[in-house]
Structures are given as structure tokens and as C-alpha cells.
Amino acid sequence: MGHGLGGLAPVKVRPLTFDTLVAEIVSRVEALPGRVRVLIDGAPAAEPGKLADAVVEPLRALGRPVQRVSTEDFLRPASVRLEHGRTDSYSYRHDWFDFGGLQREVLDPAMDGKVLPSLWNAATDRASRAEYVDVPENGVVLVDGTLMLDRWLPAELTVHLWLSPGALKRKTAEEWTLPAFDDYDPVADLFVRYDHPERPGLVES
Template sequence: MAVDGPDVAAPDELARAVAGRLPALGRPAVVVPAGGFLRPASLRLEHGRTDPDARYTDWLDAAALAREVLGPVGPGGDGSYLPVLWDVERDRAARARPEPMPPGGVLLVPGALLQGLGLAFDVVVHLRVAPAARRRRTPAERAWELPAFDRYDDEVDPVALADAVVLADSPDHPALVLQGRFS
């Protein structure tokens, strides 16, 4: 399951909260943040530290996420996953070892700009933050990223692709909108 949304919508927090509730329902859960599958800084930042087009297209190593996580836990996979590939803080390989997916487990992958990449998610929850709310809530030092999210909305239309949408303009008042196979 993808939990797709900009950082201001806190997709990692939602994924951890959902994962914390699933064992009580008989489903173990694993959270593998997409942020652990970013490309090295030399590739991510090749066009500068504040290039919104690079943020949109060059940051996530979608092939590695598919190869090391989604494929192995999907149909025909060996049932193991790599919890992290790249240590962004140190800008080097994380050197993590594959871990076994618990039987009957649910994999949650939180992150930004996850749709439209051909990643094999069974379910996608999109945390929608309207452009005006993104501008209000994004810290000034990260405002350069805003055009990447505007482009994502225009080119991918993540709301239309998602199985469920959480309106997350206000962190204190989220609203779930079911669609697709859940409506």
C-alpha cells in the first residue's frame, strides 16, 4: 500500500499509525519509507539543490524500490524486502540486509510523488493538500519544491489514480474520500 503525499501531509506518520493498528486486526505490518530509496546526492542534486524539476523526476529511485521491495514481497517474490537502500544523511549505501515479510503482512510505503511511476501497489492512499494549503504549510526553505507538486497534480492527477484520498489541508481535520473499488 502506498501512502502518497507531500511532506507537509506527513505520509510517514499516517503509515506508522496504520501499521500500529493492523496487528490487532490480525495483520502484521511493515513500513518501508520511500525516502530510504532516494538516489545519491550526485544524481538528485545534479541540477542544483533547489531544482523543482529534479525534485519531481530525479530524486526517487523507483526502479530500486520496485526491485528491492515491491517485487520481492509481491506475487512470485521471495518474501523478503530491503528496509532501506540509501542513507541520505551520510549520502552512502545503507548496507541494510533484506528482512522477511511476516506471513500475511501488509507493506506500507509512505512518500511523495509515488504515483505515475509504474510501481506495483495494490492500494494507493493519496494525502491531498491543495496548492494554497501547500504554500501556507511548506516551510520557506522548502518552498522551491512547490512547483514539483503542482506539476505532479497536473501531469499525474494523483487524486484520480488513488484508491482513497485523504483531504489533508488541515492536519487537525483530515477527511477521507473513498473512491475506486472502496466506494
């Protein structure tokens, strides 16, 4: 059962390295039969895409085909994202990412063997015109993104990379986004303290 950092007392934190965190995720996925959907979530400062990328080859080496997807390719049109300006934290929290499209085009059809790897090209502000790709019966759909894990998106494994408020502020270039995380209370199967990516800690209850 997944959990967040809040509401757990006491908690134990198991020290890891980046490589052992990758191995932990790979082990969890390998134990799951059939098609598997994995969400790796974290603020942009935590670079969830970097961790997701590191998981790909170990899974493929075990015979599990992987389809990578990023929420950066499931943004809403600029007319929606930027309706209240380019630095509106409320819009970033609620209107920036097309989670409905992610579920409709990736997470739901993945279990039937097809996904749309991208929906929107932010650079051109047009549909990406991507085509559906096949997901084999033992395939893994691996999604990285931010603000994903309080929306009850369907997945077999969820990972959250948690940054303390100080680390989040220190590492975030786009400071206007910080208020978007004030009320974010993600629930994840693997809840990882990630202030120091080379020394992550897995929160265990």
C-alpha cells in the same frame, strides 16, 4: 478502482477524523488476503509518514505483521539529486527518489516474502547496507512517500493525502519544491482531502 481529484464531477466528500481515516485504511487492508503492499503518498507538508506510522499497531493487533518502508530511504545519490543544484524543482520531481529501486527491492520481492527496508543513507550518501527481511504470508508492506502515485508502482492499496494549493504553499518549508507538484496528478484508491489532518475528507465518486 483508484482515482484522482481531477476529472471527477460530481464528487462527494465524506468527513472523517484522523482516527477514522486510520480505521478506514486498516479495514481496507484487513479485507485483502495474503501479502499486501500499501502506498501512502503526500507532499512532505502532509506528513504521510505520520499517517503510515499510525496504521502499524492497529494492523498488528489484527494479526497482520507490518514492515515499514519510506521513500526517504530510497533517495538517489547526491551526485544525481543535486546535479542541478540543491533547489532545483525539476530534479526533485524526476531525479530525487529512486522509485526503480523501490519497486525492485521492495514492491516486487514483497510478494515472494522478502523486502529490503532501505537502500540509501542520505546522511552518509552511501548504500545503507541493510539486509533483506522476511514478509509473512499475511504481512503488510507499508510505504510512505511523495510523488509516488503517477508511476504505476505495484500495490494493493494506495492512499493520497491531497493538499489544496494554498495549504501546500502555506505548509511547505522548502518552497523551491512547490513547482514539482504543479503537474502531479496522482491516482489513488483512497483520495483524501488533507488540508486539516484532524478533519480529513475522503473523496468519493
